[in-house]
Amino acid sequence: QVQLVQSGAEVKKPGASVKVSCKASGYTFTSYGISWVRQAPGQGLEWMGWISAYNGNTNYAQKLQGRVTMTTDTSTSTAYMELRSLRSDDTAVYYCAREGPPGRFDYWGQGTLVTVSS
């Protein structure tokens, strides 16, 4: 069965970086992309970006350009999302989600809480 298992909760200070992982299993990793989505406390979902696990191509949300990097490691079927220069409003639950073409979101990770606090 398809599973996306994310890394554990993180607490970071403002200005630091965080790297969240998303380990995929149960399917051919390189046949799909991964989107990253975050949700601030009590707020809605925000799409952060997408990476192709096939060739590493990325699309990032405009507001995060320059602060976010998404990568994959095909040898371990793991996707990563790194967010730099953290601010308090980056406090959120971060999710990875599998995307197949065209326009098909299906499986989601369990979420990773990132707290940014001094």
Place this chain on the structure above:
Amino acid sequence: QTVVTQEPSLTVSPGGTVTLTCASSTGAVTSGYYPNWFQQKPGQAPRALIYSTSNKHSWTPARFSGSLLGGKAALTLSGVQPEDEAEYYCLLYYGGARVFGGGTKLTVL
């Protein structure tokens, strides 16, 4: 800045029918926006319900259906169950970018 708009809240009686909509600030929503719909309950990850306007996942209950209606994407729940009380989000594709709507809180009362 592209904005995707959903009804903030809706209330439906058990067994009733309700339609949630998803509008784009750029104009009419078409199949080329690949509308997706998600359900989220408190403390849980979102769950995908509909992709590419009207396609259901294997786990999507038959009472959920997706369509295009009056220039918007729509999610219709027929024969609503108490467990359908949740937040519902749509997502639209804009070329390489994806944008979520603000969500609709559905109350079953």
